[in-house]
Amino acid sequence: MASIKDVASRAGVSTATVSRALNNHPAVAPDTRTRVLEAADTLGYHPNGVARSLRTNRTRTLGLVISDVLNPFFTELARAVEDEARALGYSVIIGNADEQPDLQDHHIRTLVGRRIDGLLVSPADGEAPVLRETARAGRTPMVFVDRSIPGLDVPVVRTDGTGAVRDLVDHLHRIGHRRLAVIGGPAATTTGAERVDAFRHALARYGLPLPDEYIGHGDFQVGSGRRITEGFLDLEQPPQAVFAADNLMALGAMDAIRERGLRVPQDIALAAFDDIPWFLHTAPPLTAIAQPTGDLGRAAVRALVDRIEGRPARSVTLTATLVVRRSCGATERSSR
Amino acid sequence: MASIKDVASRAGVSTATVSRALNNHPAVAPDTRTRVLEAADTLGYHPNGVARSLRTNRTRTLGLVISDVLNPFFTELARAVEDEARALGYSVIIGNADEQPDLQDHHIRTLVGRRIDGLLVSPADGEAPVLRETARAGRTPMVFVDRSIPGLDVPVVRTDGTGAVRDLVDHLHRIGHRRLAVIGGPAATTTGAERVDAFRHALARYGLPLPDEYIGHGDFQVGSGRRITEGFLDLEQPPQAVFAADNLMALGAMDAIRERGLRVPQDIALAAFDDIPWFLHTAPPLTAIAQPTGDLGRAAVRALVDRIEGRPARSVTLTATLVVRRSCGATERSSR
DNA sequence: TTGCCGCCTGCAATCGTTTCCATGCAAGGG
DNA sequence: CCCTTGCATGGAAACGATTGCAGGCGGCAA
Numbered sequence: 001m002a003s004i005k006d007v008a009s010r011a012g013v014s015t016a017t018v019s020r021a022l023n024n025h026p027a028v029a030p031d032t033r034t035r036v037l038e039a040a041d042t043l044g045y046h047p048n049g050v051a052r053s054l055r056t057n058r059t060r061t062l063g064l065v066i067s068d069v070l071n072p073f074f075t076e077l078a079r080a081v082e083d084e085a086r087a088l089g090y091s092v093i094i095g096n097a098d099e100q101p102d103l104q105d106h107h108i109r110t111l112v113g114r115r116i117d118g119l120l121v122s123p124a125d126g127e128a129p130v131l132r133e134t135a136r137a138g139r140t141p142m143v144f145v146d147r148s149i150p151g152l153d154v155p156v157v158r159t160d161g162t163g164a165v166r167d168l169v170d171h172l173h174r175i176g177h178r179r180l181a182v183i184g185g186p187a188a189t190t191t192g193a194e195r196v197d198a199f200r201h202a203l204a205r206y207g208l209p210l211p212d213e214y215i216g217h218g219d220f221q222v223g224s225g226r227r228i229t230e231g232f233l234d235l236e237q238p239p240q241a242v243f244a245a246d247n248l249m250a251l252g253a254m255d256a257i258r259e260r261g262l263r264v265p266q267d268i269a270l271a272a273f274d275d276i277p278w279f280l281h282t283a284p285p286l287t288a289i290a291q292p293t294g295d296l297g298r299a300a301v302r303a304l305v306d307r308i309e310g311r312p313a314r315s316v317t318l319t320a321t322l323v324v325r326r327s328c329g330a331t332e333r334s335s336r
Numbered sequence: 337m338a339s340i341k342d343v344a345s346r347a348g349v350s351t352a353t354v355s356r357a358l359n360n361h362p363a364v365a366p367d368t369r370t371r372v373l374e375a376a377d378t379l380g381y382h383p384n385g386v387a388r389s390l391r392t393n394r395t396r397t398l399g400l401v402i403s404d405v406l407n408p409f410f411t412e413l414a415r416a417v418e419d420e421a422r423a424l425g426y427s428v429i430i431g432n433a434d435e436q437p438d439l440q441d442h443h444i445r446t447l448v449g450r451r452i453d454g455l456l457v458s459p460a461d462g463e464a465p466v467l468r469e470t471a472r473a474g475r476t477p478m479v480f481v482d483r484s485i486p487g488l489d490v491p492v493v494r495t496d497g498t499g500a501v502r503d504l505v506d507h508l509h510r511i512g513h514r515r516l517a518v519i520g521g522p523a524a525t526t527t528g529a530e531r532v533d534a535f536r537h538a539l540a541r542y543g544l545p546l547p548d549e550y551i552g553h554g555d556f557q558v559g560s561g562r563r564i565t566e567g568f569l570d571l572e573q574p575p576q577a578v579f580a581a582d583n584l585m586a587l588g589a590m591d592a593i594r595e596r597g598l599r600v601p602q603d604i605a606l607a608a609f610d611d612i613p614w615f616l617h618t619a620p621p622l623t624a625i626a627q628p629t630g631d632l633g634r635a636a637v638r639a640l641v642d643r644i645e646g647r648p649a650r651s652v653t654l655t656a657t658l659v660v661r662r663s664c665g666a667t668e669r670s671s672r
Numbered sequence: 673t674t675g676c677c678g679c680c681t682g683c684a685a686t687c688g689t690t691t692c693c694a695t696g697c698a699a700g701g702g
Numbered sequence: 703c704c705c706t707t708g709c710a711t712g713g714a715a716a717c718g719a720t721t722g723c724a725g726g727c728g729g730c731a732a
Binding site for chain 1: 720
């Protein structure tokens with residue numbers, strides 16, 4: 001592959017001049033510049049990013065480690081991250097941790113080895129020594145997105161759903177539902193715990209209890225949503241409404257309900273955290289709490305790039321909103 | 337960040353020895369090796385991948401350029417690619433082309449600039465000079481996945497759906513459907529054209545025509561599926577069954593059907609190319625042609641790595657299978 | 673004519689590895 | 703005892719870019 005030397009000798013100048021010409025350095029004569037550009041063009045020269053990175057100590061690459069690429073929420077997040085990063089001149093390497101802390105650690109290790117300029121992590125549940133060590137060492141700028149790990153001094157870009165959960169409970173209560181159940185996420189993920197807590201508090205405002213048998217502990221996957229919902233339906237007094245703390249578990253719940261021959265919303269109401277395009281196409285369309293996923297990803301990238309380029313990076317909290325569709329029953333106004 | 341020199345001086349050896357010790361070179365004395373490893377450990381040394389790449393001329397990184405990350409088919413493909421690549425010791429940089437040839441070219445350019453070891457592309461429709469040039473130059477090993485561009489000498493890993501399409505038509509015919517319509521993909525993508533052709537030929541076996549008004553030209557997105565289906569339903573003689581050439585367009589079709597107050601499959605049958613987990617959860621569950629997506633991704637990676645490591649890479653064609661669910665009507669055997 | 677200044681350009685060091693080649697040393701055979 | 707052999711190690715040259723520093727050269731003013 002043609003190198004800067006080839007271009008230099010073809011243009012009859014030194015490599016230094018070629019470098020300057022290609023990087024728009026002001027101190028290079030116009031005709032020299034055109035000669036260099038011509039030479040580069042005819043040779044089909046593309047600068048070697050690896051050599052450049054070695055010299056400049058910057059790779060213009062970000063790492064993104066997420067817990068489940070197949071979850072539409074994270075796909076959308078990844079897409080937004082990539083878009084914003086590209087706009088700022090960065091590439092993104094995505095690592096899929098599959099909710100396994102050791103796989104997550106593996107990705108972090110290789111990304112740091114590749115000398116990415118910064119790291120975006122949505123930390124998985126569990127022990128993650130490499131993650132902790134990387135965060136503590138502080139050599140690689142890092143930002144958490146969606147989830148966080150308490151006790152680490154890392155900025156977090158996340159969504160606050162308490163208001164939306166309150167709206168959801170208002171909505172359910174207005175329709176007449178009193179026995180409300182929740183399918184939570186893994187206890188150790190911050191998002192998992194937060195959503196259940198918000199739900200409990202929202203219920204308390206109406207003096208409604210949240211008994212233990214109405215709390216399911218899921219793992220953010222379809223299967224757990226299904227199992228837990230079956231448990232709910234087997235109770236002597238099944239809940240009138242189920243709130244799933246993520247989209248996949250809501251799908252599982254829907255399957256379980258349908259398999260019993262029950263209907264949503266006539267027999268049981270269903271709502272989910274995380275709105276995704278597919279919820280428009282289910283039967284019935286699902287009421288959900290929508291995170292501003294795109295904004296979340298973009299804000300995370302900006303925060304990270306701020307850190308990378310020496311500006312202070314601040315944590316960001318966006319707010320989720322309730323999107324009412326038809327899966328909880330009739331409301332006064334028809335809505336789509 | 338600690339470099340190999342730091343390790344060398346702390347262990348009292350030369351950098352050459354450190355390098356050898358860390359790379360398991362046989363010619364290094366056991367106690368020297370342990371001294372080096374200790375030194376590396378206490379210094380928290382991680383080899384600089386950039387420098388290594390510069391020297392070895394290998395980045396152990398693959399590029400994957402796909403047309404739409406939000407399409408579950410490609411997400412699953414990307415996931416399989418990443419898994420297999422990791423197993424073989426490679427990282428993956430994903431570029432999302434969003435069906436735009438110039439964005440695709442942009443990604444290819446930056447990936448080649450980063451000196452990825454190989455490139456996996458699912459080419460978008462349209463003019464792509466950088467792609468063509470990269471393929472022709474042959475400096476970066478390349479493999480097409482799912483789609484291809486005729487006239488370029490690049491191995492292709494794809495799925496053949498003709499058999500499955502024939503099965504689908506058999507299935508529809510047996511149920512009694514005679515007026516069958518198809519929503520095709522962009523004409524210039526190979527997959528788009530192939531699926532329509534396969535459908536036409538399968539119909540011909542029953543002496544059924546495929547009139548022009550029963551052929552829609554979509555773009556693999558939800559909106560076009562909806563629009564085209566509305567057109568079908570507006571015909572004097574609407575089709576009895578619609579076959580969508582990808583999953584998103586099938587969703588759009590479903591919406592359009594539902595909005596007219598029609599039911600699947602009682603009023604109209606629906607089937608899709610590309611099976612995705614969500615189709616289990618729609619109402620009714622959708623009959624679809626399933627590609628072995630995971631195998632496709634893994635085979636593509638293996639073919640690419642073969643080229644990278646100097647082995648001949650061959651094109652691979654896998655076969656798709658029909659998954660009968662309930663969206664085309666009752667069959668003799670109940671199926672789920 | 674001389675001196676100074678400013679614009680361009682080139683030299684050469686540097687980034688952190690890998691790897692070819694040479695070298696020192698110990699052991700073993702003639 | 704000397705020579706050969708082989709093993710373990712070190713020196714130093716790459717890889718391809720960027721960049722501080724110095725220097726050449728032309729023009730302009732004194």
